[in-house]
Amino acid sequence: MFKLLLQHIQEKVTLTDQEKTQLEEYFIVKKLRKRQYLLQEGEVCKYMAFISSGVLKSYVIDEKGVETINFIGWEGWWMADSYSFYTGEKGILNIEAVEDAELLLLSKEKYDLMMITMPVMSTYFRILYERSLATKDRRILSNIAFNAEEKYTQVLTCYPELVDRIPQHLLASYLGLTPETVSRIKNKMK
Amino acid sequence: MFKLLLQHIQEKVTLTDQEKTQLEEYFIVKKLRKRQYLLQEGEVCKYMAFISSGVLKSYVIDEKGVETINFIGWEGWWMADSYSFYTGEKGILNIEAVEDAELLLLSKEKYDLMMITMPVMSTYFRILYERSLATKDRRILSNIAFNAEEKYTQVLTCYPELVDRIPQHLLASYLGLTPETVSRIKNKMK
DNA sequence: CGGATCGTTGATCAACTTCAACGGTCGTGG
DNA sequence: CCACGACCGTTGAAGTTGATCAACGATCCG
Secondary structure, three states: OOHHHHHHHHOOOOOOHHHHHHHHOOEEEEEEOOOOEEEOOOOEOOEEEEEEEOEEEEEEEOOOOOEEEEEEEEOOOEEOOHHHHHHOOEOOOEEEEOOOEEEEEEEHHHHHHHHHHOHHHHHHHHHHHHHHHHHHHHHHHHHHHOOHHHHHHHHHHHOHHHHHHOOHHHHHHHHOOOHHHHHHHHHHHO | OOHHHHHHHHOOOOOOHHHHHHHHOOEEEEEEOOOOEEEOOOOEOOEEEEEEEOEEEEEEEOOOOOEEEEEEEEOOOEEOOHHHHHHOOEOOOEEEEOOOEEEEEEEHHHHHHHHHHOHHHHHHHHHHHHHHHHHHHHHHHHHHHOOHHHHHHHHHHHOHHHHHHOOHHHHHHHHOOOHHHHHHHHHHHO
């Protein structure tokens, strides 16, 4: 259950055996079935979720009912409405299982506590966020500087697994394109 | 010189007098004149820059010579090619002064050292990154879910100062639009 | 003064969306 | 266990948004 999480953390920082044990106290195990919500628009995001297995998506729905994917994560990724989690204000994201999933939830209270009592975890998150910022910067650039085909090939090279793990229309939405456009690009490139 | 930085840090964490003094050791003061580079594409980003005064932009240039703005910052913002800074690999961003600017530079070596010797600063950066992630998430969403007009009005409400601080064609590029389009939207809305 | 930079406006154009129809696969309930 | 509906990808045709291209006026500054 905690194996993947511990492994993940230890790629960035070193944990003592005591810290490893201590760590488990902070999390709640939660299972989600396909299509089940972790969070709905308008709620305050009370948990960061570490995905032990399965696939989750976060997205918004506009007034016409169109879904726009904010993020897609699977084993080894963290998931939350970051704005809502850190500020405590109402969020705009929905988070939902794309496949059955097993999560380790870290509540805001426990997170704050952890940041005080386990400095090593504050460091872990700082490092995690460094990577994450760099990635998001690249995604922003590809959004505003690339055309449809460039966006698609970029995501293929950066996240080759993505294509196998999720339905194509989710990938399309993640890229800000329509399913039709992605379908046509795929054809054209083959 | 350090006043703004200290103020900024103390919005997020509490510093002792000793830490305040210690902090200054880590930084190099640097002045940039308008149009002067802080970083050029292909270089490794060796510094994070805290902007004490002035305006900086980070951007990429595509094969046709078109500039795409990644980020624009002024007094109180941090600036770097985050990917390059954290990984130590060559970067893709150019960073340049839009107006004469005064910076406090924190080198990668000093940053790494600071993270070890000043836990409070590790915490500061963790908190800074939390906010930053939330902001970038919102920007990604507005990039992929919004049309030109919505992007423009969103940036107006989130960063009203931006319009006064920077030329309009930079704002356009920041939004992934052409100057012409922004000009037309502005007219239409008035 | 003359050049560079910037915003504006108009006309044309292309990329991507929208709309619609169809075929395949999967899962669920009768 | 099969049938039907939901879901998904594909293809074609038409439509729209924003880009491109070009010209012009204003401002700033050396």
